[in-house]
Amino acid sequence: xxxEVRIVGTARLEAAVRAALEAAGADAPSVAxxxxxxxxxxxxxxxxxxxxxxxxxxxxxxxxxxxPTPAMTLRRTSPAAFSLDADDGxxxxxxxxxxxxxxxxxxxxxxxxxGIHRSSHFGAAGAYALAGAEAGRVALAMANSDSVVALHEGxxxxxxxxxxxxxxxxxxxxxxxxxxxxxxxxxSVPLNRxxxxxxxxxxxxxxxxVDAGGAMTADPHAAAMLMPAGGSQFGxxxxxxxGLMTILSAVLTGATADPFVxxxxxxxxxxxxxxxxxxxAIDPAFFGGAExxxxxxxxxxxxxxxxxxxxxxxxxxxGDREWAVERQRACDGIPVDLATADALGL
Amino acid sequence: xxxEVRIVGTARLEAAVRAALEAAGADAPSVAxxxxxxxxxxxxxxxxxxxxxxxxxxxxxxxxxxxPTPAMTLRRTSPAAFSLDADDGxxxxxxxxxxxxxxxxxxxxxxxxxGIHRSSHFGAAGAYALAGAEAGRVALAMANSDSVVALHEGxxxxxxxxxxxxxxxxxxxxxxxxxxxxxxxxxSVPLNRxxxxxxxxxxxxxxxxVDAGGAMTADPHAAAMLMPAGGSQFGxxxxxxxGLMTILSAVLTGATADPFVxxxxxxxxxxxxxxxxxxxAIDPAFFGGAExxxxxxxxxxxxxxxxxxxxxxxxxxxGDREWAVERQRACDGIPVDLATADALGL
Numbered sequence: 001x002x003x004e005v006r007i008v009g010t011a012r013l014e015a016a017v018r019a020a021l022e023a024a025g026a027d028a029p030s031v032a033x034x035x036x037x038x039x040x041x042x043x044x045x046x047x048x049x050x051x052x053x054x055x056x057x058x059x060x061x062x063x064x065x066x067x068p069t070p071a072m073t074l075r076r077t078s079p080a081a082f083s084l085d086a087d088d089g090x091x092x093x094x095x096x097x098x099x100x101x102x103x104x105x106x107x108x109x110x111x112x113x114x115g116i117h118r119s120s121h122f123g124a125a126g127a128y129a130l131a132g133a134e135a136g137r138v139a140l141a142m143a144n145s146d147s148v149v150a151l152h153e154g155x156x157x158x159x160x161x162x163x164x165x166x167x168x169x170x171x172x173x174x175x176x177x178x179x180x181x182x183x184x185x186x187x188s189v190p191l192n193r194x195x196x197x198x199x200x201x202x203x204x205x206x207x208x209x210v211d212a213g214g215a216m217t218a219d220p221h222a223a224a225m226l227m228p229a230g231g232s233q234f235g236x237x238x239x240x241x242x243g244l245m246t247i248l249s250a251v252l253t254g255a256t257a258d259p260f261v262x263x264x265x266x267x268x269x270x271x272x273x274x275x276x277x278x279x280x281a282i283d284p285a286f287f288g289g290a291e292x293x294x295x296x297x298x299x300x301x302x303x304x305x306x307x308x309x310x311x312x313x314x315x316x317x318x319g320d321r322e323w324a325v326e327r328q329r330a331c332d333g334i335p336v337d338l339a340t341a342d343a344l345g346l
Numbered sequence: 347x348x349x350e351v352r353i354v355g356t357a358r359l360e361a362a363v364r365a366a367l368e369a370a371g372a373d374a375p376s377v378a379x380x381x382x383x384x385x386x387x388x389x390x391x392x393x394x395x396x397x398x399x400x401x402x403x404x405x406x407x408x409x410x411x412x413x414p415t416p417a418m419t420l421r422r423t424s425p426a427a428f429s430l431d432a433d434d435g436x437x438x439x440x441x442x443x444x445x446x447x448x449x450x451x452x453x454x455x456x457x458x459x460x461g462i463h464r465s466s467h468f469g470a471a472g473a474y475a476l477a478g479a480e481a482g483r484v485a486l487a488m489a490n491s492d493s494v495v496a497l498h499e500g501x502x503x504x505x506x507x508x509x510x511x512x513x514x515x516x517x518x519x520x521x522x523x524x525x526x527x528x529x530x531x532x533x534s535v536p537l538n539r540x541x542x543x544x545x546x547x548x549x550x551x552x553x554x555x556v557d558a559g560g561a562m563t564a565d566p567h568a569a570a571m572l573m574p575a576g577g578s579q580f581g582x583x584x585x586x587x588x589g590l591m592t593i594l595s596a597v598l599t600g601a602t603a604d605p606f607v608x609x610x611x612x613x614x615x616x617x618x619x620x621x622x623x624x625x626x627a628i629d630p631a632f633f634g635g636a637e638x639x640x641x642x643x644x645x646x647x648x649x650x651x652x653x654x655x656x657x658x659x660x661x662x663x664x665g666d667r668e669w670a671v672e673r674q675r676a677c678d679g680i681p682v683d684l685a686t687a688d689a690l691g692l
Contacts, residue, residue: 080426081456081632110427111626113457115633138598151650153659158650166590180593182586207579214656229583230576233553237575240528240664244512246646247526252484254634257646259653280457280626286427287461288600300592300603304497304504307605310560313499318586 005335008346013334014039016344017054024058025068026090033093040127042334045325046183048190049124051336055343056264057090057121063269065262066090066120072097080105082114083253088272091122095141095277099128102281103135110286115253116277121145121264125165126183126322128279133167133179137281141165144249144276146261149187149226149242152235155214157225160258161187162245170301171294180301181319186242187226194223207231250276351681354692359680360385362690363400370404371414372436379439380469387470388680391671392529394536395470397682401689402610403436403467409615411608412436412466418443426451428460429599434618437468441487441623445474448627449481456632461599462623467491467610471511472529472668474625479513479525483627487511490595490622492607495533495572495588498581501560503571506604507533508591516647517640526647527665532588533572540569553577596622 008016017038021031034057042050060066070089074097076082082101086094098114105112122128125141132139145160168180188208197204197220208231209223210216216232217223229238250257255276262273284293301317309315336346354362363384367377380403388396406412416435420443422428428447432440444460451458468474471487478485491506514526534554543550543566554577555569556562562578563569575584596603601622608619630639647663655661682692 077632078425078455080458083633109424109455111457111459112426113628113633117634138593150656151653151661153655154653154661155656155659156654158653166586168590168593180589182590184583184586188580205579210656214654214659229580231580233551234534234575234577236664237530240512240530243526243650243664244514244528247484247514247643248628251642251646252628252630252633252639254638254642257642257649259646259649282459282594282598283427284598286423287429287459287598288463292600293598296597296600296603297593300597300605303603303605304589307497307500307504308502308560309499310496310501310556313501313560315497315500318582318589 004338006338006341006346007333008336008341009333010039010043010330013042013051013336013346016346017051020054020058020344024061026061027069030068030070030090030093033096034090036096037092037123037127040130041124043326043329044322045329046124046126047335048192051344052340053123055340060120060269065269065272067272074101079109080112082112084114084116086116086119088118088120091119091143091275091277092127094119095122095128095279096131098277098279099132099139099141099281102279103132103137103139106137106281106283111280111282113278113280117253117255117274118272119255119275119277120273121275122277124183125163126167126181129165129167129183130179130181132279132281133169133181136169137283138169139167140280142245142249142278144246144255144258144261146263147258148191149228150210150214152228152239153214155210155212158259159186159228159239159242159246160261161185161190161226162242162258164241164245168297170297172298178323179319180317181322184229186229186238186245188229188231188238189226191226194220194226248278253278350684352684352687352692353679354682354687355679356385356389356676359388359397359682359692362692363397366400366404366690370407372407373415376414376416376436376439379442380436382442383438383469383473386473386476389672389675390668391675392470392472393681394538397690398686399469401686406466406615411615411618413618420447425455426458428458430460430462432462432465434464434466437465437489437621437623438473440465441468441474441625442477444623444625445478445485445487445627448625449478449483449485452483452627452629457626457628459624459626463599463601463620464618465601465621465623466619467621468623470529471509472513472527475511475513475529476525476527478625478627479515479527482515483629484515485513486626488591488595488624490592490601490604490607492609493604494537495574496556496560498574498585499560501556501558504605505532505574505585505588505592506607507531507536507572508588508604510587510591514643516643518644524669525665526663527668530575532575532584532591534575534577534584535572537572540566540572594624599624
């Protein structure tokens with residue numbers, strides 16, 4: 001997604017991220033969680049949510065929006081339900097903690113959920129779904145965010161890009177045994193993609209953005225907001241999914257709903273934004289049974305990966321593209337855009 | 347969606363549905379649940395999943411695929427998790443029962459889920475999400491089905507149209523107080539829509555169907571399968587969501603995954619299909635609190651309904667269209683296609 005990049009080895013990049021966050025005042029748990037989350041994204045090719053965000057996180061840590069030394073409060077309201085007050089810290093630590101708690105409780109009662117409020121941007125939702133899958137759970141993670149997406153037939157930014165991620169644990173070894181992993185925005189594309197097209201002077205694909213009047217536009221300079229996933233024809237589905245992420249992440253948890261959230265990229269960086277997240281973990285042992293689950297999943301994934309592609313196409317399970325990128329970047333290094341590389345001293 | 351229709355009053359239509367299912371041998375609980383579900387769909391304008399399906403249900407009840415007198419077995423594996431064996435009965439009874447059980451358990455522990463196996467077609471997923479919302483829960487309902495949808499870049503029917511529905515309880519009175527309700531296929535459109543275009547001799551919209559080689563086609567006669575929601579550009583999102591419905595509804599529960607399911611509309615109607623469903627109910631009281639939830643939801647929905655539409659457009663909350671159709675049809679009657687009307691003796 002970047003015009004020019006610098007290729008950096010994983011270990012060196014991770015050390016630079018850690019140092020930048022420490023220099024901005026983040027405490028050890030915050031540094032560890034945020035580094036883990038942005039490196040997840042950068043290692044798997046989700047560059048919009050990778051190390052590119054670190055200078056932003058440092059800015060808001062210094063500005064007062066985000067608490068560098070949060071004291072999170074976890075309240076267990078039942079064997080299966082939790083409310084986590086993130087104390088305005090970086091969202092990554094709260095989301096990893098919530099997923100860990102949900103996975104442990106799901107092992108006791110089959111399904112468990114954690115609602116998180118007083119949080120902030122948590123990066124790539126897939127980081128937490130993957131953590132849940134690696135703990136043996138079917139794991140769902142979502143968040144709300146500030147208004148940048150039009151409603152279906154709307155002419156006003158309303159929902160955030162509100163991501164939804166799901167991870168599914170796959171037993172065994174080998175490339176096919178990595179988790180099934182979905183990480184999607186409920187908007188057409190990330191906002192960052194529009195900025196990139198603007199910088200490159202290219203026309204946007206159809207069904208990605210609308211102008212200030214709500215009309216579809218291919219001109220990245222005229223683009224005033226994103227379209228919901230599904231575009232002009234099926235955008236009611238994307239808008240409704242985006243709304244469901246808001247309802248679960250914010251309305252249910254006590255966080256602030258999208259239209260009332262301080263803009264992420266605005267000038268006001270001294271006030272906490274009260275972003276919300278919601279995670280669910282499910283232990284297959286409590287439904288059809290763990291063995292049934294793994295044998296059925298293997299057969300399903302084998303059928304999927306073996307199904308006929310269209311000419312010139314490739315059929316993949318969700319996550320397969322990410323594991324391929326991960327293998328490649330582990331050898332070749334991670335591309336970092338020049339502005340971020342400079343900011344991180346790379 | 348029908349070329350020619352007969353308008354029938356709600357009470358008369360409901361009586362005819364009930365009589366047809368009774369004549370096909372269904373026991374009283376099955377008749378009650380299936381009638382409630384198909385009338386939900388027909389009253390709210392979801393005609394593809396309404397009374398149109400009753401002749402099909404009667405055929406498979408008589409053919410042996412569906413058990414007219416199921417003895418369902420509910421197993422509670424924890425305070426929050428259940429496995430329901432539907433004994434090959436009509437899916438509607440199993441799904442309503444599962445949602446009822448999940449809602450009650452969510453009142454005890456905040457979140458609860460029921461995995462259902464050995465079930466059959468359950469009609470409109472929104473019927474169960476609505477039932478959950480009316481019981482005061484945030485309610486999710488989903489199912490898998492037989493292969494009619496291409497994977498992203500695929501040239502083979504793989505997933506079913508695998509619906510996902512969500513209902514959110516809205517307190518208060520008046521039209522705005524009806525639940526927030528999403529009921530979506532993870533395919534582009536229902537398969538039935540393609541058949542309709544074929545009958546009408548019309549070209550399909552873009553991004554709806556592909557031919558036997560996986561190439562997009564507007565010719566309804568050449569259409570061999572549906573595209574996933576999102577179309578050619580964003581179909582990887584719809585395909586992944588369809589897959590998640592399969593994983594939760596079938597892989598997790600012990601039901602049969604889509605590529606291995608006997609076709610709904612095939613000639614084999616003597617063998618049960620082992621379709622699966624999954625429902626989740628969430629009680630807001632266990633997260634941010636019931637009062638916080640309702641006041642935040644009211645503010646969110648007021649902002650949504652008050653937001654600026656594009657010229658000539660309308661901004662609605664999910665479900666608003668359905669409540670409008672319901673009001674109209676309660677006065678004017680329900681349109682029934684002639685083949686169904688004849689089959690039901692109307």
